[in-house]
Amino acid sequence: MTRYERLAQIMATEIRSGNVAAGSRMPSLRQIIAQHGVSQSTAARAYYLLEQWGLVRAAERSGYFVAPRPVNGKATQAVTADEDEATTVDISELVFSVLDAAKQPGIVPLGSAFPSPTFFPLSRLAKSLGHAARSVSPWSTVVDLPPGNENLRRQIALRYMRIGISQPADEIVVTNGALEALNLCLMAVTQPGDVVAVESPGFYAALQAVERLGLRAVEIPVDPQTGLDLDVLANTLRKHPVRACWFMTNFHNPTGVTLSDAKKKALVDLLAQHDVPLIEDDVYGELHFSPDYPKPAMAFDRHGLVMHCSSFSKTLAPGYRVGWVSAGRFAERVQRLKLMTTLSASIPAQAGIADYLEHGAYERHLKKMRLALRDQRDALCAAIRRWLPAGTQWTIPDGGYFLWLRFDKAIDAMELHRRAIGRGISVAPGPIFSATSAFEHCIRLNFGHPWSPRIDAAIRTLGEILSETVKGA
Amino acid sequence: MTRYERLAQIMATEIRSGNVAAGSRMPSLRQIIAQHGVSQSTAARAYYLLEQWGLVRAAERSGYFVAPRPVNGKATQAVTADEDEATTVDISELVFSVLDAAKQPGIVPLGSAFPSPTFFPLSRLAKSLGHAARSVSPWSTVVDLPPGNENLRRQIALRYMRIGISQPADEIVVTNGALEALNLCLMAVTQPGDVVAVESPGFYAALQAVERLGLRAVEIPVDPQTGLDLDVLANTLRKHPVRACWFMTNFHNPTGVTLSDAKKKALVDLLAQHDVPLIEDDVYGELHFSPDYPKPAMAFDRHGLVMHCSSFSKTLAPGYRVGWVSAGRFAERVQRLKLMTTLSASIPAQAGIADYLEHGAYERHLKKMRLALRDQRDALCAAIRRWLPAGTQWTIPDGGYFLWLRFDKAIDAMELHRRAIGRGISVAPGPIFSATSAFEHCIRLNFGHPWSPRIDAAIRTLGEILSETVKGA
The missing domain is CATH 3.90.1150.10 (Aspartate Aminotransferase, domain 1)
Structure with missing residues (x-):
C-alpha cells in the first residue's frame, strides 16, 4: 500500500465510524500535512481517494466536507478501480x-x-456447434460483428414472443454472457462519480462493476419474501441523482425472491417518472417452477428505459459465453461499446446456439x-x-x-x-x-x-x- | 446536447484555438455564470468536463487553469466516456x-x-471445434475460468518458445480477442485522468479506449520508415506522468513499420527507467515475410513491465474471439478484471483452437x-x-x-x-x-x-x- 492509500484508509475508517458528522468540514491539506507528517501530494491524493470512495466532497475553493450518508443508513462504499490488489478492498x-x-x-x-x-445437453450442443462452424459463411466474421448473429437474434426474439413481448431482433445485442451485457449497459448510461442503485443483498458483480467504473452505489434493501423495497427506492430517487438501477427481478441472486407483476409495473413507472434506466438482470427467468415465465420488468416498459439482460449460460450452454441485452433506446450505444471493448461474441458459439435453438429440443x-x-x-x-x-x-x-x-x-x-x-x-x-x-x-x-x-x-x-x-x- | 456540454464545448474551442496561454487562469465560476447566463451547477459541470478532457486543471482553492499542452505540439484530445452519442466526438x-x-x-x-x-482453414478448424466441444469435460466451465483453457495456454507457451521466449503458461490470460486483452491491460494500470502514450498514427482502438476510460492521451509520432520516435517518447516521459504506453511493435497498424531489435531494446530500457508499463499489441507478428518472427519488445523485458497481447483472429480463427495476454507482473490483476467483466472467453472456442494447434497444421x-x-x-x-x-x-x-x-x-x-x-x-x-x-x-x-x-x-x-x-x- 502506498503512503497516500494508507492515509486515506485511516481517514476513511474515521469517517465510517460515524464520529464525524456528515457535512462537517474536513481538516485542510495543511493540517493533514502537519498532523500526519506527509507531503502535500500525499495529502492531496488521499483526499482524491476519499472523494472517489464517496466519503468526502470537494467544495470549490473551500476544502473538503464529509459526504452525506446515503438514505436509510446504508453505507455506500465505492472503491476506486484498478488499484494495487493490496488496496482493492473488501x-x-x-x-x-x-x-x-x-x-x-x-x-x-x-x-x-x-x-x-x-x-446441459452438451453433446447435442457440440453437434450443433460443429455443424454451424462448418456451414457458417467465412464472411460471418465481418457480418456478425455487433449486434451479432442474425439467426441467433431471431431465435431470441422468438423466445420473447413466447412470453408475450414483441422485441425487434435489431435491438438485441449479443454479448459474452450476461455479465458483459450488464457491464456494457452500466457503462452506456453512467460516468465516473455517478450514483447507481443496486440491491442489498445483491449480485456481487454489480458491486464490482461499481468499484471498477469509479461509480458510487446506493444499496436498496431486498426483502427475502417480497423483494426490492420500492419505498426506499422512491425516497432514494428523490434525494440522490441516481443515474441507473441494476436489479434482478426474477429468482433474485442471492435471495431467490421474484417481484410480483404489480411491483414490477410500479418499479418501471417509478423509474419512468425520474427518467432513470433500469438494467434488468434476468438470467434465471427461464428456470421457473410454476408453469409460466414470470414476466420481466421490461414487459411493462413503455419508454425504452429497461435494458433486459440474459444469457444461455445458466440454462443451456455454460462456457459458450453467449448472452444478450435488448437495450431499448440504448441499443446503439451498447453495441458501440461492445465493438470497442471485445468486438464480438464468439461467432461459432453464437451460430451453434442458434442451430440448437432451431433444431434442438430446448423446451x-x-x-x-x-x-x-x-x-x-x-x-x-x-x-x-x-x-x-x-x-x-x-x-x-x-x-x-x-x-x-x-x-x-x-x-x-x-x-x-x-x-x-x-x-x-x-x-x-x-x-x-x-x-x-x-x-x-x-x-x-x-x-x-x-x-x-x-x-x-x-x-x-x-x-x-x-x-x-x-x-x- | 445538454447546456453544460454546450458550454464546455464553447470553452474547449476557445482553449484549443490557442488564444488562451497554457497555465493562465480560467474565469471563475461566478464569472462564467454572469457571462453565459447559466446556473452554478451548469458552470461547475462544464469545468468538470473540461478537466476530464485534459484542457483545464483545478488547483486546490484557487480555481481552474489552462492545462499545459502536450509535448511536441501534438494536441491530445481525450473525450469523456459514455456521453450521448451526439457529443462523443470525432x-x-x-x-x-x-x-x-x-x-x-x-x-x-x-x-x-x-x-x-x-x-483460413475454417473447415479443419470446425472439425477441431466439434471434436473439442464433444470431448471437453462439462466441468471445464468451472475449471477454465480465467486464466483459461490449460491446453491452449500450453500451446501458446510453446509458440513463445519457438521465438526464444520462455513464458510460463500461468502468466498467460486468455481473452476475447486481443482487443479485450489490450483494454483489460489498460484498465489494470490506469485510473481515470491518467496520461497514456499512444502512437500517431496509431490503431484507433487505443484512442477509443482512452476516450472510454476517461484517460488522456499523448500521441508519440511514428515514422513510416523507422517507427516510434524514441526521442519524443523520452521527452514525454520526463515531462508527463505517463502511466502506460500502448504500442504496436511489429507490422504496425496503420503504417506497417516494424521496430528494429535495437529500438525495441531501447524502448524497453527507457520504460524500465521510468517504471512505465508497456501494453504491446503484437497481433500481426506471425504474418512475417522474412524467415523469422520479429522479436516482440517483451523479449527484452527483464522487469515484467511488458504486457504482450496477441490473438488468433488475424492468423487462424477470425470470429472465434480468442486472444491472450502474457501480462508479466500484472497477470493476476488482468485475470481478475477479466473475471469481473466478461468472466471467460468461449470455452469450446478455446478448446477447439487448442485442438487445432496440437493436431492441425498451423505452421x-x-x-x-x-x-x-x-x-x-x-x-x-x-x-x-x-x-x-x-x-x-x-x-x-x-x-x-x-x-x-x-x-x-x-x-x-x-x-x-x-x-x-x-x-x-x-x-x-x-x-x-x-x-x-x-x-x-x-x-x-x-x-x-x-x-x-x-x-x-x-x-x-x-x-x-x-x-x-x-x-x-
Missing part, C-alpha cells in the same frame, strides 16, 4: 476468495454460482431441468429442516437454484464459510452480497446440483459446525 | 462511419481491418498465408505505381496486410474516402488514426485479400477520384 477480495475456494476440486459446491454442468431440456431443480430445492429444504439449528430462516424460491438462509445472531457467516471450506464444503457468505457490513448472519446455498448423500452429509456437517461455533462463542 | 464517430461503410456487401474492402476470411497454414500476403503486397504496390498520382509515397511492409500512403498536400483523405465509398470502394482515411487533425493526406490500404482484377480496377478508380479532386480543388 468486496472484490472477499468475492475472489469465495470463488477461488469453490474452484477446489472435490469441494461440495453449495457456495457455487453455477448449476451442475451435467444438466424439453428446460422442462427437465426445471423439474430437477425443483426436486433439489425440496431436498435441500428437507436437509435444512433436519440438520440446521432451529431458528434458521430460509427462502423457498419458485425458480433458479439459490436459496438464502438467515441464522441466529450468534452465527458469523464468514466464520462458517472458513470452517466449512476446511471440511470440503463451500457456502456463499452473506457479506459478499453487500458493500455494507450487513448479512453477516446469512448465507446463500446452491441447489443446482443433483441431490446426493454427499450433499445431505454436507448440510449435516454445516449443522455440526454451527453448533460448535455457537458453543465456542 | 474519433469514435469517424471510426464507426468507416467501419460501417466497410460492412456494405459488395464493397471492395481496401479500408478493411481484416484479411480475407477465405485464407503450414501460416507459411501459405505469409506467401500469399507478400504476393498481394507486391501486386498492390505495382497497382499503386501504375494508377496513383506521382508524388504518392507509401510503405512496403515486411509483414501484416496494411500499407500506408501519403499523398500530395492537395488531397484530402476524408474526401477521398467519401467519394470512394460512393463508387463501391472502402479506404481507411488517415484522420481515424489520430485524435489530432493530422494525417489528412494519408490513407491505409489493406492487401489482405486475394489479388483480382476487381481490386486492380479499384486502385485505378482511386486514381481517377484523386485526379478529379485535385482538379476540383
Whole structure:
C-alpha cells in the first residue's frame, strides 16, 4: 500500500465510524500535512481517494466536507478501480476468495454460482456447434460483428414472443454472457462519480462493476419474501441523482425472491417518472417452477428505459459465453461499446446456439431441468429442516437454484464459510452480497446440483459446525 | 446536447484555438455564470468536463487553469466516456462511419481491418471445434475460468518458445480477442485522468479506449520508415506522468513499420527507467515475410513491465474471439478484471483452437498465408505505381496486410474516402488514426485479400477520384 492509500484508509475508517458528522468540514491539506507528517501530494491524493470512495466532497475553493450518508443508513462504499490488489478492498477480495475456494476440486459446491454442468445437453450442443462452424459463411466474421448473429437474434426474439413481448431482433445485442451485457449497459448510461442503485443483498458483480467504473452505489434493501423495497427506492430517487438501477427481478441472486407483476409495473413507472434506466438482470427467468415465465420488468416498459439482460449460460450452454441485452433506446450505444471493448461474441458459439435453438429440443431440456431443480430445492429444504439449528430462516424460491438462509445472531457467516471450506464444503457468505457490513448472519446455498448423500452429509456437517461455533462463542 | 456540454464545448474551442496561454487562469465560476447566463451547477459541470478532457486543471482553492499542452505540439484530445452519442466526438464517430461503410456487401474492402476470411482453414478448424466441444469435460466451465483453457495456454507457451521466449503458461490470460486483452491491460494500470502514450498514427482502438476510460492521451509520432520516435517518447516521459504506453511493435497498424531489435531494446530500457508499463499489441507478428518472427519488445523485458497481447483472429480463427495476454507482473490483476467483466472467453472456442494447434497444421497454414500476403503486397504496390498520382509515397511492409500512403498536400483523405465509398470502394482515411487533425493526406490500404482484377480496377478508380479532386480543388 502506498503512503497516500494508507492515509486515506485511516481517514476513511474515521469517517465510517460515524464520529464525524456528515457535512462537517474536513481538516485542510495543511493540517493533514502537519498532523500526519506527509507531503502535500500525499495529502492531496488521499483526499482524491476519499472523494472517489464517496466519503468526502470537494467544495470549490473551500476544502473538503464529509459526504452525506446515503438514505436509510446504508453505507455506500465505492472503491476506486484498478488499484494495487493490496488496496482493492473488501468486496472484490472477499468475492475472489469465495470463488477461488469453490474452484477446489472435490469441494461440495453449495457456495457455487453455477448449476451442475451435467444438466446441459452438451453433446447435442457440440453437434450443433460443429455443424454451424462448418456451414457458417467465412464472411460471418465481418457480418456478425455487433449486434451479432442474425439467426441467433431471431431465435431470441422468438423466445420473447413466447412470453408475450414483441422485441425487434435489431435491438438485441449479443454479448459474452450476461455479465458483459450488464457491464456494457452500466457503462452506456453512467460516468465516473455517478450514483447507481443496486440491491442489498445483491449480485456481487454489480458491486464490482461499481468499484471498477469509479461509480458510487446506493444499496436498496431486498426483502427475502417480497423483494426490492420500492419505498426506499422512491425516497432514494428523490434525494440522490441516481443515474441507473441494476436489479434482478426474477429468482433474485442471492435471495431467490421474484417481484410480483404489480411491483414490477410500479418499479418501471417509478423509474419512468425520474427518467432513470433500469438494467434488468434476468438470467434465471427461464428456470421457473410454476408453469409460466414470470414476466420481466421490461414487459411493462413503455419508454425504452429497461435494458433486459440474459444469457444461455445458466440454462443451456455454460462456457459458450453467449448472452444478450435488448437495450431499448440504448441499443446503439451498447453495441458501440461492445465493438470497442471485445468486438464480438464468439461467432461459432453464437451460430451453434442458434442451430440448437432451431433444431434442438430446448423446451424439453428446460422442462427437465426445471423439474430437477425443483426436486433439489425440496431436498435441500428437507436437509435444512433436519440438520440446521432451529431458528434458521430460509427462502423457498419458485425458480433458479439459490436459496438464502438467515441464522441466529450468534452465527458469523464468514466464520462458517472458513470452517466449512476446511471440511470440503463451500457456502456463499452473506457479506459478499453487500458493500455494507450487513448479512453477516446469512448465507446463500446452491441447489443446482443433483441431490446426493454427499450433499445431505454436507448440510449435516454445516449443522455440526454451527453448533460448535455457537458453543465456542 | 445538454447546456453544460454546450458550454464546455464553447470553452474547449476557445482553449484549443490557442488564444488562451497554457497555465493562465480560467474565469471563475461566478464569472462564467454572469457571462453565459447559466446556473452554478451548469458552470461547475462544464469545468468538470473540461478537466476530464485534459484542457483545464483545478488547483486546490484557487480555481481552474489552462492545462499545459502536450509535448511536441501534438494536441491530445481525450473525450469523456459514455456521453450521448451526439457529443462523443470525432474519433469514435469517424471510426464507426468507416467501419460501417466497410460492412456494405459488395464493397471492395481496401479500408478493411481484416484479411480475407477465405485464407483460413475454417473447415479443419470446425472439425477441431466439434471434436473439442464433444470431448471437453462439462466441468471445464468451472475449471477454465480465467486464466483459461490449460491446453491452449500450453500451446501458446510453446509458440513463445519457438521465438526464444520462455513464458510460463500461468502468466498467460486468455481473452476475447486481443482487443479485450489490450483494454483489460489498460484498465489494470490506469485510473481515470491518467496520461497514456499512444502512437500517431496509431490503431484507433487505443484512442477509443482512452476516450472510454476517461484517460488522456499523448500521441508519440511514428515514422513510416523507422517507427516510434524514441526521442519524443523520452521527452514525454520526463515531462508527463505517463502511466502506460500502448504500442504496436511489429507490422504496425496503420503504417506497417516494424521496430528494429535495437529500438525495441531501447524502448524497453527507457520504460524500465521510468517504471512505465508497456501494453504491446503484437497481433500481426506471425504474418512475417522474412524467415523469422520479429522479436516482440517483451523479449527484452527483464522487469515484467511488458504486457504482450496477441490473438488468433488475424492468423487462424477470425470470429472465434480468442486472444491472450502474457501480462508479466500484472497477470493476476488482468485475470481478475477479466473475471469481473466478461468472466471467460468461449470455452469450446478455446478448446477447439487448442485442438487445432496440437493436431492441425498451423505452421503450414501460416507459411501459405505469409506467401500469399507478400504476393498481394507486391501486386498492390505495382497497382499503386501504375494508377496513383506521382508524388504518392507509401510503405512496403515486411509483414501484416496494411500499407500506408501519403499523398500530395492537395488531397484530402476524408474526401477521398467519401467519394470512394460512393463508387463501391472502402479506404481507411488517415484522420481515424489520430485524435489530432493530422494525417489528412494519408490513407491505409489493406492487401489482405486475394489479388483480382476487381481490386486492380479499384486502385485505378482511386486514381481517377484523386485526379478529379485535385482538379476540383
